[in-house]
Amino acid sequence: xKVVKCKFIQAxxxxxxxxxxxxALGTYKFEDGASNATYVDPISVKQTDIDGIRGSLGFQxxxxxxxxxxxxxxxxxxxxxAGIGLGIGK
Numbered sequence: 001x002k003v004v005k006c007k008f009i010q011a012x013x014x015x016x017x018x019x020x021x022x023x024a025l026g027t028y029k030f031e032d033g034a035s036n037a038t039y040v041d042p043i044s045v046k047q048t049d050i051d052g053i054r055g056s057l058g059f060q061x062x063x064x065x066x067x068x069x070x071x072x073x074x075x076x077x078x079x080x081x082a083g084i085g086l087g088i089g090k
Contacts, residue, residue, distance in 0.1 A: 010058035013055050022046075056072065
C-alpha cells in the first residue's frame, strides 16, 4: 500500500503593480453626410490599476502516479487555483 504524501510548504508573500498607458495620438476626421467632426489626440489614459501586497497559501497531495494541488491568493483580485496532475518521479 502506497502512503499518501502531503506537502504544506507553499507559502508566498509578494508585491504586485500594474500600470496602464494608452494613447491614440493624431488627428481624426469623421464625415457623416452633412456633419463633419475632427478630434485631436482623443484618447490619453495613464493610471495605476493594481498596487499592493499579495499572499498565497497552497498544498500538494501525492497519490503515487496522481497529484492534486490547490492554492489561494489574497490580493486586490483574489483567486483560487486547483488541478490534477500525472507524473513519474519525485
